[in-house]
Structure formats: structure tokens, C-alpha cells
Amino acid sequence: MRNKYIESFEKAQVADKNIPDFRAGDTLRVAVLIKEGDKQRIQNFEGICIARRGEGTGETFMVRKIGANSVGVERIFPIYSDSIENITVLRKGRVRRSKLFYLRGLRGKAARIKELKKK
Amino acid sequence: MEYIVEKIGMSRTIAVPSVPVTLLKVVEAKVCEVDESKRAIVAYASGKKMNKAIAGQQKKYDLSAEFNRFVTMDVVNAEAGALDTAPLSEAKNLKVSFNSKGRGFAGVIKRHGFAGGPASHGSRFHRHGGSIGNAEWPGRVQKGRKMPGHYGNAKVTVKNDVVSFDAENGILAVKGAVPGANGAMGRVRIVK
Numbered sequence: 001m002r003n004k005y006i007e008s009f010e011k012a013q014v015a016d017k018n019i020p021d022f023r024a025g026d027t028l029r030v031a032v033l034i035k036e037g038d039k040q041r042i043q044n045f046e047g048i049c050i051a052r053r054g055e056g057t058g059e060t061f062m063v064r065k066i067g068a069n070s071v072g073v074e075r076i077f078p079i080y081s082d083s084i085e086n087i088t089v090l091r092k093g094r095v096r097r098s099k100l101f102y103l104r105g106l107r108g109k110a111a112r113i114k115e116l117k118k119k
Numbered sequence: 120m121e122y123i124v125e126k127i128g129m130s131r132t133i134a135v136p137s138v139p140v141t142l143l144k145v146v147e148a149k150v151c152e153v154d155e156s157k158r159a160i161v162a163y164a165s166g167k168k169m170n171k172a173i174a175g176q177q178k179k180y181d182l183s184a185e186f187n188r189f190v191t192m193d194v195v196n197a198e199a200g201a202l203d204t205a206p207l208s209e210a211k212n213l214k215v216s217f218n219s220k221g222r223g224f225a226g227v228i229k230r231h232g233f234a235g236g237p238a239s240h241g242s243r244f245h246r247h248g249g250s251i252g253n254a255e256w257p258g259r260v261q262k263g264r265k266m267p268g269h270y271g272n273a274k275v276t277v278k279n280d281v282v283s284f285d286a287e288n289g290i291l292a293v294k295g296a297v298p299g300a301n302g303a304m305g306r307v308r309i310v311k
Contacts, residue, residue: 003301005127005142005290013133033135057133080133 002056010056014080024049024100025093025113028063030077031085042085045075048093048113050100052079064103066111072104092116120206120309121192123148123163124291126217128301132282140282141297143215143307145289148202150194151180159194161202162186165304192306207284207291212310215279217299221272231265275299278310 022028030045047065054060059079067073077084093113103111124143132138148163162176164185173187180199195203227233227248236244248267252260279293291307299305 003128003142005144005288006130008288009130009140009142009285009290009292017133057131057137078133078137081135081137082133083135 006056013057017080018086019079020087020089022049022061022087022089024051024098025095025116026089027091027093027113029088029090030063030075031087032077033083033085046090047073047075048100048103050074050103051098064100066107070107120195122146122202122204122207122307123161123190124215124305124307126297126299126301126303126305127290129296130292138282138294139296140292140294141279143291143293143297143305145204145207145291146304147289149180149182149186150196150199150202151176151182151189153194153196153198157193157195158191159196161190161192161194163188163190193308204286204289206309207281208286210281210284210309210311213279213281213291213293214276214308214310215293215297215305216274216276216308217297217303217305219271219273219275219298220300222270224268225270226267227265230267230270233265 026049028047028049031042032045034041034043045063045065047063049061050064051062052059053062057078057080060076061079062074062076064072064074079087092115094116095113100113123146125146127142127144129139129141131140146163146165148161151160151162153159160180162180162182165188168187169184173189176182176189177184177186195206222229226246228235228246233248235246236242238245248265251264251266275298277295277297279295279297282292282294284291293307297305
């Protein structure tokens with residue numbers, strides 16, 4: 001259990017953050033705020049969430065996508081960071097573990113994840 | 120101005136760039152006696168230590184039984200009463216003093232940052248200090264030679280910027296790390 005003072009310090013910071021409910025296996029679109037000099041723009045990063053780790057303001061998640069020339073690209077984002085404009089859940093995946101690092105060793109059709117059927 | 124604080128632990132902010140913070144709880148303290156130069160005797164509670172000398176001081180200053188520690192420090196209060204924490208709201212930079220974590224009898228690698236030698240290939244020189252001096256002249260070891268010995272559990276002071284101060288709960292967030300273990304008692308002094 002975390003210290004109550006650390007918890008309240010972190011809770012105050014994340015209070016107005018609206019993070020959707022997602023877990024490993026879900027396909028996400030992460031809108032990342034990018035600052036270039038005095039300009040800023042939003043860049044989307046779309047891929048499968050392969051892990052969530054940490055707690056409180058230090059919690060992060062990993063998104064994996066297959067980039068150009070079928071090179072795997074992974075990015076780690078802090079969930080509550082101010083540089084994340086929003087997170088959209090595009091698809092819920094049916095997976096049986098919380099860390100999907102086995103996807104790194106698979107390619108093409110084998111690396112697909114079934115969609116979660118709602119009951 | 121000085122305050123008694125307890126180290127709670129570390130966290131971080133979500134701003135860009137994220138700032139690592141250490142949370143310190145300002146311990147409730149009572150000013151017993153102040154002189155003209157604002158030096159004061161301050162009482163606070165820590166543990167259960169009690170003896171006749173403490174009981175006598177408590178009777179003298181009309182304190183309740185849990186205030187069993189007394190220190191001398193700079194305050195803003197003009198008279199006896201609860202310690203005034205208002206200056207912490209405007210503080211920007213602090214000197215934070217804690218007893219560092221004790222490492223016991225430590226070797227030169229941990230204590231002084233010596234590089235040590237290779238672990239293998241028959242080097243026969245692993246984690247010791249090596250030569251400690253010259254030959255028949257000067258025939259002694261130079262003063263200040265870095266050697267193994269007791270390391271840690273000594274007062275260490277660092278400067279930290281203040282990130283926020285929650286006056287209601289007495290929680291002070293400072294940027295960066297602070298010496299000592301979580302739960303340890305220390306002091307902060309306002310630099311500006």
C-alpha cells in the first residue's frame with residue numbers, strides 16, 4: 001500500500017484527467033502533443049497496447065505498431081502526462097495475459113489479436 | 120527560518136517535463152521560548168522517549184505529554200505557541216538536512232568511488248584501494264588518504280527547489296532527492 005500523503009499528492013494531479021478504461025491487447029490511438037519551437041501540433045500513434053505498468057503518476061503503457069517496411073515500433077507513454085492529448089480505444093482485444101511481449105516474436109497473421117466479444 | 124520535517128517518499132509530477140519530487144511532512148511543533156534574534160526553543164513529538172528532564176521541560180512550558188523532543192532553531196513567531204508555517208508558502212529554495220542512510224564499514228569503492236579492478240583474467244586486484252603511499256621517503260602515509268571506514272549516518276545538507284506546499288496537510292514537495300530513509304526526521308531551512 002502506498003503512503004496516504006503520496007496518494008493524495010498524486011490524486012490531486014490526475015483528478016481532471018479522463019483516461020478511458022483499457023488493458024493490454026486493446027488497439028489504441030494516442031494523440032501526442034508535439035512542440036516545435038513556438039508551434040505545437042498533434043501526432044497520432046496507433047497500435048496495440050502490449051503492457052501497462054507502474055502506479056500513480058508514474059504509470060505508463062506501451063504501444064506497439066508495425067511501421068514502414070514492417071519494422072516494429074514501440075513507444076512508452078506515461079498515462080497521465082500532459083503531453084498526451086487523448087487516448088481512444090479503437091478495439092478491445094481478447095488476450096489471456098497482461099504483458100504481450102510474445103507479439104515481438106510474431107509477424108503477419110500470427111501477430112493478430114481476436115476482438116473481445118461482448119456477452 | 121527552520122522547520123522539522125519527516126521524509127515521506129518520492130513521486131513525480133505529470134507536467135512536461137515531469138519533475139521528480141520528494142514529499143516532506145512538516146511536523147507539528149510548539150514554540151516554547153523566543154529571544155529577540157528569533158532563536159527559539161521548539162518542541163515536537165517523535166517516538167516515546169521520556170525521562171525526568173523532558174517531563175520537567177514539559178511542565179515548564181505547559182506542553183502535552185507527546186511533545187518529547189526539544190531543539191533550538193530560527194522561527195518567525197514573536198511569542199510562544201504553535202509554530203508559524205506561513206513563510207513556507209512563499210519559499211522558493213530550501214536547504215534540507217537529514218542524516219544519510221548508514222552503510223556501516225564500507226570499502227573504498229562504495230565510500231570514495233574508486234574504480235576497482237577487473238573481476239577476472241587473473242588480475243588479483245578486485246575491490247581494494249591499492250597502494251597507499253610512497254617508499255622510505257616520506258616513510259608515512261599522507262594525511263587525508265582515502266581508505267575504507269564508516270560511511271553514512273552523517274548529517275548531509277542539500278539544496279532543493281520548492282515545487283508546492285499544501286498548508287492544510289503540511290505537505291512540502293521539493294524537487295529532486297533528499298538524503299536519508301523514508302520516515303526519517305530532518306530539518307529544512309528557507310534560503311529564499
